[in-house]
Every structure is written in structure tokens, then in C-alpha cells.
Amino acid sequence: MTSDILVDTARTLVGSGRGLLAMDESVPTCNRRFAEAGIPQTGEMRRRYRELLVTTPHLGACISGAILHDETIRQATGDGTPFLQVLAEAGIVPGIKVDTGAKPLALRDGETVTEGLDGLRARLQAYCAMGARFAKWRAVLAIGPHTPTACAIAVNAHALARYAALCQEAGLVPIVEPEVLMTGAHSLARCGEVTGELLSCVFEQIGRQGVQLDGLVLKANMVLPGLDQPPAGQVSAQEVADATLRCLLAIVPPALAGIVFLSGGQSAELASLRLNAINAQSTVPRARIPWTLGFSFARAIQQPALHLWQGFEANTVAAQQVLFHRAACNRAALHGAYDPGLERRRVPPFDLDALIDAPATMQAAQ
Numbered sequence: 001m002t003s004d005i006l007v008d009t010a011r012t013l014v015g016s017g018r019g020l021l022a023m024d025e026s027v028p029t030c031n032r033r034f035a036e037a038g039i040p041q042t043g044e045m046r047r048r049y050r051e052l053l054v055t056t057p058h059l060g061a062c063i064s065g066a067i068l069h070d071e072t073i074r075q076a077t078g079d080g081t082p083f084l085q086v087l088a089e090a091g092i093v094p095g096i097k098v099d100t101g102a103k104p105l106a107l108r109d110g111e112t113v114t115e116g117l118d119g120l121r122a123r124l125q126a127y128c129a130m131g132a133r134f135a136k137w138r139a140v141l142a143i144g145p146h147t148p149t150a151c152a153i154a155v156n157a158h159a160l161a162r163y164a165a166l167c168q169e170a171g172l173v174p175i176v177e178p179e180v181l182m183t184g185a186h187s188l189a190r191c192g193e194v195t196g197e198l199l200s201c202v203f204e205q206i207g208r209q210g211v212q213l214d215g216l217v218l219k220a221n222m223v224l225p226g227l228d229q230p231p232a233g234q235v236s237a238q239e240v241a242d243a244t245l246r247c248l249l250a251i252v253p254p255a256l257a258g259i260v261f262l263s264g265g266q267s268a269e270l271a272s273l274r275l276n277a278i279n280a281q282s283t284v285p286r287a288r289i290p291w292t293l294g295f296s297f298a299r300a301i302q303q304p305a306l307h308l309w310q311g312f313e314a315n316t317v318a319a320q321q322v323l324f325h326r327a328a329c330n331r332a333a334l335h336g337a338y339d340p341g342l343e344r345r346r347v348p349p350f351d352l353d354a355l356i357d358a359p360a361t362m363q364a365a366q
């Protein structure tokens with residue numbers, strides 16, 4: 001019975017033509033983003049910002065699930081409506097980040113292992129009772145001349161699989177996120193190799209620990225060259241799509257409920273362009289791809305809105321329009337309907353159909 005619930009939840013998350021809004025930044029990460037935008041780093045400002053996100057009009061047209069943080073899942077809007085109720089009314093499934101962060105890995109200089117397994121069974125039951133229907137755990141691996149080591153890959157994969165098994169036992173769909181960072185000067189090919197090694201180890205552990213594949217969602221990085229690659233090493237959206245799909249097809253089991261991509265620090269527009277290419281412009285035939293390929297972006301959906309908001313009530317509606325616009329562009333990218341012209345299209349606020357279908361005459365002159 002539990003397995004049917006898992007499959008249904010996973011299908012709602014990845015099979016409804018919408019994507020995930022990751023709004024589960026830990027307190028230090030959220031404060032860092034606020035500091036960059038000149039916003040005071042207080043609990044009340046974080047609550048107001050998360051209120052702005054969840055109350056964005058018509059967000060449910062583009063977003064199927066929202067990943068919350070422990071702080072946020074307990075919060076309410078200024079008029080006292082719990083965020084969980086606001087999300088339910090918008091048709092958005094609530095999820096929860098349950099790892100406690102990437103911590104230094106003993107005897108492995110500079111590498112990390114994501115922690116949070118102690119007491120996880122009880123925390124999952126509590127989140128499930130609150131109304132969460134899925135969870136997320138992120139492992140972080142950086143590419144360097146001698147990293148990631150086999151040890152860092154193995155311990156992170158083992159923890160991801162243990163987390164996933166505990167989630168399914170509690171009736172929550174696990175989102176399994178093994179992230180290879182964009183930082184560094186590595187090539188596209190090297191990112192593909194490391195991503196492949198990591199995913200192989202993750203799925204080996206998932207198999208060994210009996211995790212049900214059709215009740216699990218993979219949150220993956222796109223295969224990308226490092227940020228410090230010179231311009232000649234940077235590649236087209238189609239090359240990213242091809243490298244990403246070839247890597248996933250070689251390793252990820254077809255039975256998986258779906259794959260969603262993290263944005264990882266790409267600009268909002270590049271993330272949409274590449275997601276669109278993955279769904280519609282790859283040389284890999286669509287018929288060979290067994291999964292839904294969606295998004296679970298944090299920065300690539302939120303950053304433009306956060307910078308517009310700046311912490312001022314007067315900017316809330318404008319920031320929500322920008323947030324909706326990014327969510328709508330990414331929804332379009334799931335269907336191969338995104339093109340950079342959408343970025344300059346002038347349409348009524350919060351109007352998904354107008355954005356996607358607007359005739360050229362409605363575009364800004366820019």
C-alpha cells in the first residue's frame with residue numbers, strides 16, 4: 001500500500017508537466033544570499049521572504065512541489081495561515097530537506113560527507129505527520145586534480161541510500177541529490193566522468209538497500225564544464241544536453257520515477273535554455289529517454305526575485321511577478337517551448353498562457 005502512495009506522489013511531482021521550487025536553503029545559505037542582496041539576516045526577514053514565495057499568485061500552474069526547510073515548514077503568513085495550507089490550496093505538494101549539511105570528511109582534506117542520519121526515522125515520521133509528502137538530501141562533491149576520491153563518493157552514496165530507504169519506510173518520496181559542483185577548471189568530459197562514477201555508486205547502494213525505484217526521484221547536476229574554463233572551453237546548450245543525457249542513460253535505471261535538475265549557480269536564463277535543450281534539442285532520440293526530465297531549481301528561480309525584493313514590502317508584487325516568470329519559463333522548457341525571446345515578452349502579470357502563446361507583436365522592442 002505504501003508503495004502505491006510513493007508512486008502516486010512521485011508521479012505528481014515529476015509527471016504533471018510542472019517542476020519543483022527548491023526553497024530549502026539552510027539558515028546560513030539563506031543568510032548568505034540575503035547579505036549579497038543587502039537584506040537584513042533575521043528570522044522574520046526569512047519568514048517574510050518565504051511568504052512572498054509561497055503566496056505568489058498562480059504558482060501552482062508551474063510548480064508541482066516545494067522543498068521546505070525545517071524553519072519554514074513550521075511558519076505561517078503574516079495573517080497566520082500556515083505555509084503548508086497556502087501550498088495545499090495552490091496545488092503544490094510540500095517536501096522537506098532532511099540532511100543536516102555537508103561536513104568535513106575525516107582524513108580527506110577539503111572533502112565532505114553529508115550528515116543527518118542520526119534520529120532521521122523519528123524526524124521523518126514527524127514531518128510526515130505535519131503534511132510533508134517527500135524529502136530531500138544533498139551530497140556535495142567537488143572536482144579537483146585528485147578529487148572526488150573513491151572514499152568521498154562511497155560514503156556519500158551509502159548515506160544517500162540509507163536516507164532514501166528510511167524515507168520510503170516512512171511513506172515519503174526521497175529526492176536523492178548527489179551534486180557535482182560547477183566550481184573548478186575541469187572540462188565537460190571530466191564532469192561527465194565524475195558524474196557517472198558518482199551516479200553508479202549511488203545506484204549500486206540504492207539497489208543493495210532495496211530502495212523502490214519508481215518511488216524515488218533523482219536530483220542531478222547537468223554535465224557542465226567548470227566555471228573557470230576559458231571561453232573556448234564553454235559549450236552550447238545542445239552539447240550540455242547531449243553530455244548530460246548520455247551520462248544519465250549509461251547509468252540511471254529506467255524504472256526511476258523521474259529526474260529533476262538542480263541549477264548549481266548557472267544564471268537563471270542559461271538554466272532554462274539548457275533544460276529546454278535537454279528536453280527538445282539533443283541529438284539523443286527522445287524515444288530512448290525513459291524518464292521525465294524536470295527541474296528543482298533554487299537560485300535559478302529565486303535569485304532575480306530576491307534581488308528585486310531587497311527586503312521591502314513595496315517590492316513584493318514585482319518580485320512575485322519575476323518569480324512567476326522564471327517558474328513559467330522553466331515550465332515551458334519542460335515542454336521544449338522555451339526560447340530566450342520569452343524573457344522580453346510583455347504580457348499581463350501571472351498569465352502563463354499569454355507568456356507562452358503571446359504573438360511577436362507583444363514582445364518588447366529591446
Ligand SMILES: O=P(O)(O)OC[C@H]1O[C@](O)(COP(=O)(O)O)[C@@H](O)[C@@H]1O
Nearest residue numbers: 022024025026029263264297298299
Ligand atoms: O543551503 P544548503 O543546504 O547548502 O542547500 C543549497 C541549495 O542547493 C539546492 O540543493 C540546489 O539549489 P540550486 O538550484 O541553487 O543549485 C537547493 O535545494 C538548496 O537550497
